[in-house]
Amino acid sequence: MESSFFLVDHLSISFGGIKALQNISFTMNKGEIFSVIGPNGAGKTTLFNCISGLYKPDQGNIQFKGNSIENKKPDTIARMGIARTFQNIELFSHMNTMENIMLGRHIHMKTGVFKGMFLWGKSSFAGKEEIVHRERVEEIIDFLELQNVRDKFVGALPYGTQKLIELGRALALEPDLLLLDEPCAGMNSEEKQDMIFWIKDIQDELGISILLIEHDMKMVMDISSRVLAINFGKQVTLGSPEEVQQNKEVLKAYIGEEN
Amino acid sequence: MIDLIQMIVNGVAVGSSYALMGLAMVIIYKTSEVPNFAQGEMALISSFFAMMLLTSFNMSLYLAFFLTFVFAVLLGFFLEFAILRRAKEPNILGMIVITIGIEMIILGFVSWKFGADQKTMPFPIGPYDSFIIGDIFVSKLEVLTLVAALLLMTTLYLFFRYSKLGLAMKATQQNSVAAQIVGVRTNRIMMMTWGISSLVGAVAGLLISPTIMQPFMMWDPMLKGFAAAVMGGMTSLPGVIVAAYMLGIIENLFGGYISIEFKTVVAFVIIVLVLCVKPSGLFARHYIKKV
Ligand SMILES: Nc1ncnc2c1ncn2[C@@H]1O[C@H](COP(=O)(O)OP(=O)(O)O)[C@@H](O)[C@H]1O
Ligand SMILES: [Mg+2]
Numbered sequence: 001m002e003s004s005f006f007l008v009d010h011l012s013i014s015f016g017g018i019k020a021l022q023n024i025s026f027t028m029n030k031g032e033i034f035s036v037i038g039p040n041g042a043g044k045t046t047l048f049n050c051i052s053g054l055y056k057p058d059q060g061n062i063q064f065k066g067n068s069i070e071n072k073k074p075d076t077i078a079r080m081g082i083a084r085t086f087q088n089i090e091l092f093s094h095m096n097t098m099e100n101i102m103l104g105r106h107i108h109m110k111t112g113v114f115k116g117m118f119l120w121g122k123s124s125f126a127g128k129e130e131i132v133h134r135e136r137v138e139e140i141i142d143f144l145e146l147q148n149v150r151d152k153f154v155g156a157l158p159y160g161t162q163k164l165i166e167l168g169r170a171l172a173l174e175p176d177l178l179l180l181d182e183p184c185a186g187m188n189s190e191e192k193q194d195m196i197f198w199i200k201d202i203q204d205e206l207g208i209s210i211l212l213i214e215h216d217m218k219m220v221m222d223i224s225s226r227v228l229a230i231n232f233g234k235q236v237t238l239g240s241p242e243e244v245q246q247n248k249e250v251l252k253a254y255i256g257e258e259n
Numbered sequence: 260m261i262d263l264i265q266m267i268v269n270g271v272a273v274g275s276s277y278a279l280m281g282l283a284m285v286i287i288y289k290t291s292e293v294p295n296f297a298q299g300e301m302a303l304i305s306s307f308f309a310m311m312l313l314t315s316f317n318m319s320l321y322l323a324f325f326l327t328f329v330f331a332v333l334l335g336f337f338l339e340f341a342i343l344r345r346a347k348e349p350n351i352l353g354m355i356v357i358t359i360g361i362e363m364i365i366l367g368f369v370s371w372k373f374g375a376d377q378k379t380m381p382f383p384i385g386p387y388d389s390f391i392i393g394d395i396f397v398s399k400l401e402v403l404t405l406v407a408a409l410l411l412m413t414t415l416y417l418f419f420r421y422s423k424l425g426l427a428m429k430a431t432q433q434n435s436v437a438a439q440i441v442g443v444r445t446n447r448i449m450m451m452t453w454g455i456s457s458l459v460g461a462v463a464g465l466l467i468s469p470t471i472m473q474p475f476m477m478w479d480p481m482l483k484g485f486a487a488a489v490m491g492g493m494t495s496l497p498g499v500i501v502a503a504y505m506l507g508i509i510e511n512l513f514g515g516y517i518s519i520e521f522k523t524v525v526a527f528v529i530i531v532l533v534l535c536v537k538p539s540g541l542f543a544r545h546y547i548k549k550v
Contacts, residue, residue: 054439094433
C-alpha cells in the first residue's frame with residue numbers, strides 16, 4: 001500500500017481530566033488544503049501542537065511522508081518539512097521582520113556564519129550562502145508585501161502584520177506541509193481577502209500542502225478541499241465542504257455560536 | 260591626584276575579573292534564566308586542573324592552558340547535559356538549588372583533592388611584576404587581565420552578533436517555542452551556552468590564580484560578578500561589563516578614601532541601593548512575557 005502524504009491515526013491526548021483529543025484520524029493528500037473546524041476549546045490547537053511535537057500524544061500515531069513523528073522533537077519535525085504559525089503569535093519580538101524571517105532559514109544554513117559576508121567577504125562560501133538566504137527572505141518579504149516593516153522591530157507592529165511575518169517565517173523553512181492556526185483571526189475583511197489570496201498562492205505556486213484552522217465558515221468552504229469538524233476533542237464529521245456544511249451538528253454548533 | 264589615578268587603575272584591573280565572572284553568569288542567565296551559583300567553582304576546578312597539568316605533568320604553559328579551556332567547555336557541556344537537563348518539571352528555584360549543589364560538590368572535591376592551603380600557580384607573570392608609568396604602579400597581571408577581558412568581550416560580541424549559533428541563542432532566549440519550531444536545537448544551544456560560560460569563567464580563574472590559589476579563591480570575584488550582573492539587569496552583556504568596572508572602581512575609591520575594612524562590603528551596599536531605585540537593574544531591557 002502506498003503511504004499517505006500525511007496521516008493522523010487514532011490520536012488521543014488528555015490534560016488531567018480534560019480529554020482534549022479522542023481518537024482523531026484523518027489523512028491528507030499532497031497539495032491539498034485541509035481545514036479543521038470546531039468551537040473554541042474543541043482541541044484544534046492541541047492537534048497542531050501534537051503534530052509539531054510540542055505535545056506528546058497519549059495514544060495514536062502521526063506519519064509524514066511515510067515516517068512516524070512519534071517521539072520526535074519540534075526541531076526535528078521542522079527539519080522533516082512541517083512548518084507552522086500560532087494562534088497566539090510566537091515571534092522573536094526583539095528582532096526586526098527581516099531577522100525573524102531569516103531565522104526561518106536556520107535549518108538551511110550550512111556555514112554557521114550569519115552575516116558571513118561581513119566577516120569573510122562576498123565571494124567566500126559563507127558570503128555566497130548568505131546572499132542566497134537573503135534573496136529567499138527578500139522574495140518572501142515582497143510576496144507578503146512586508147517591505148515597509150522590513151527593518152522594524154516586530155513587537156510593536158499591528159497584530160495583522162505580525163501574523164503575516166509569522167507566515168513569512170514559516171514559508172522561509174520551505175516546508176512541504178504548512179499548519180496555519182487561525183491566520184485570519186482579528187483581521188478586517190480586506191486583510192482577510194489578502195490572506196485568502198496568499199494561502200491559495202502558497203498552495204498553487206509553491207505547491208505547499210496546508211492544514212488550516214479557521215473560524216470563518218465562508219472562507220473555509222471557499223478554499224478547502226476537505227474539512228474535519230471536531231467538538232469536545234471528538235470527530236463530528238469529515239468530508240467535502242458541502243457535506244460538512246450540511247451536517248446537523250455542525251449547523252447547530254455554528255448557528256448556536258452566532259447567537 | 261596620583262592616589263586617585265592609582266585607585267582608578269586598580270579598580271579597572273579588578274573590575275576586569277568581576278566583568279568576566281559576571282559575563283559568564285549573564286550568558287547562562289540569558290538563555291535559561293538560571294543564576295548559576297556554581298559559576299565560581301566551575302572556574303575554580305578549571306584553574307586547579309591547569310595547575311595540575313603544569314606541576315604534576317610538567318606541561319608547557321600554552322598546552323596546559325589550551326587543555327584547560329577544553330576542559331572548561333566540556334565541564335559546562337557535562338553539567339548542562341547530565342544534571343540540569345535531567346531536572347523534571349524545572350522551576351527557577353529548583354534550578355538554583357541544583358547549581359548550589361554543584362557548587363558545593365566541586366568545592367568539596369577541590370578541597371579534598373588539592374587541600375585547602377594556598378598553592379602557587381606556576382604562571383610566568385608574578386603578582387608583583389609591575390610597570391611604573393610616571394608615579395602610577397600597574398601590575399603586569401592587571402594589564403594582562405584587562406587585555407584578556409577586552410579580547411574575550413570583543414570575541415563574544417562578534418560571535419553573538421554574526422554567527423548562526425549566536426543568532427540561534429538570541430532566538431532561544433527571546434522565544435524558545437518559536438526557536439524550536441523553526442528548527443533550532445534548543446537543547447544543544449543550552450549546552451553551548453554552558454560551555455561558553457564555563458570557558459569565560461576559566462579565563463577569569465586563570466588570571467586570578469597567580470594572586471590567590473586556594474579553594475575559596477573564586478568567592479569574592481564570583482559574588483562581585485554576580486553583583487555586577489544584577490546591577491546590569493542580568494541579561495545585558497554591555498550592562499554587566501559597565502557595572503563590573505564601576506564596582507571595581509567604586510570599591511577601590513571607597514577603600515582608599517573612606518574605610519579599607521568595609522571595602523568589599525561596599526559592592527553589596529551598591530546593589531541594594533540600585534535595586535531599591537531601579538529593581539530591574541541599571542541596564543535592563545524588558546522582555547515582557549506573553550501568556
Ligand atoms: N497545555 C495544556 N494544559 C492543560 N489543558 C490544555 C492544554 N492545552 C490545551 N488544553 C485544553 O484542551 C482543550 C482544547 O484546547 P485547544 O486545543 O486550545 O482548543 P481550540 O484550539 O480548539 O480552541 C481545552 O479545554 C484546553 O483548556
Ligand atoms: Mg485554538
